[in-house]
Amino acid sequence: MSSPRLPTVSRKEALILDLLAGASDLYGLELVEASEGRLKRGTVYVTLSRMEDKGYVTSSQEAKAQGAIGLPRRVYRLTALGRRAREAWAMVSKKLAWENA
């Protein structure tokens, strides 16, 4: 009998989950700024896209205000699964902390 495949959380994904948990909605650029150099502009959107596939985050294109210039931006928020994955990740990290000590 094959066991169900558990969702995984990479280090960068865990950081994004933390940042999104502390705010309601964030743009990719805001995540880069809030990460204090730990997330890069060139890879954050790739990571966010992967997290969307995993169901950890959801995104929507912002409505363009009248007179606004430029492309519509994409805003990201945490899903219920993302919140649970973050809690599970925090618990596992805490339980196994002594391994890295």
Place this chain on the structure above:
Amino acid sequence: MDHDPSSPLPGRFLRRIAERVASKAACDRVLQPLLADLQFEHVNARGPWARGLVRARGVLAFWQAFGVTSVVDSGRHLWTNAWGITEKESHATQRLLVHVGLGATVVTALLLGSEYSHLRSFGSVFFFLIPSMLAVALPIGTLFAFALEEKACADQRRSAPIRVVLLAGLATFAIGAWLNPVANQAFRERVSRAVTTEFVGPLAKGDREMTLDDLAERSSALRSAGHGREAKRFDLEWHKKPAFGASCAALALAGAAIASLIRRRLWQFLAAFAVFNAVYGLLRIGEQAADAGRLAPALAMWGPFLLVAAISLAVLGVAHRRSDAALTSG
């Protein structure tokens, strides 16, 4: 916002590239959000220097993301369409691959059978010879598969033979370059252990037990020590590994040429057998000439395959022109 409406927003050209080259998913979910944030940052930047910095950082980030998504998209595409893009292509690839596999299995079994009688007393040790036999059997299997499977040469399924040749060539190269040296060394040590009571091992590697790096290193050491003639033996072995990988392409061409000239299966088989013997003979002569210092090792190993490929291409060209002429006159 202090954006000057007369200066264009950055990213319009990059967006056009993304829309043309990247997949829709990569464009919508990675590249467009990146460009939207770049434009937002650019509009809000104060002064030309800050705007220049934002532009430079954004362009760099775009190409980085573009590179990552391209690799991911290409990998996904290759994985999904590994056998072929259409069902016909996929079927042709699998059919041809089965024929190559069958040919290689039969040749390996024959070679193993020929060694079995004098190695059976060592138990299962002769299984370590399988990689060295496979490195020879895969190109031979490719030759016979292409000679006997004339449908492989049909124009509308040209991608199937290319896929199979690439796969067989890469497998032959990988076996010859990495698996074969390890298996050969294991074989020698097991046989030595069985025949000598004082064996302490490990045995010093011979040229056939060396990887490409080992061979290059030994050859260079011998050359520096002034033993250029001895170094040629290692050069020969070094060239043998990629040449055998590439031989799958040359022998596939030979098989296709046979299939285009001869229609009867038995004659196709016999012609393929004759080609195999001719190539084998040329390789042996080349090897001996290289060992004696009369021929460059590269030419000894690559020459026979290049010759076969050139003759096969010429035959295929003639057959193609004939079929064109027949179609035009018909």
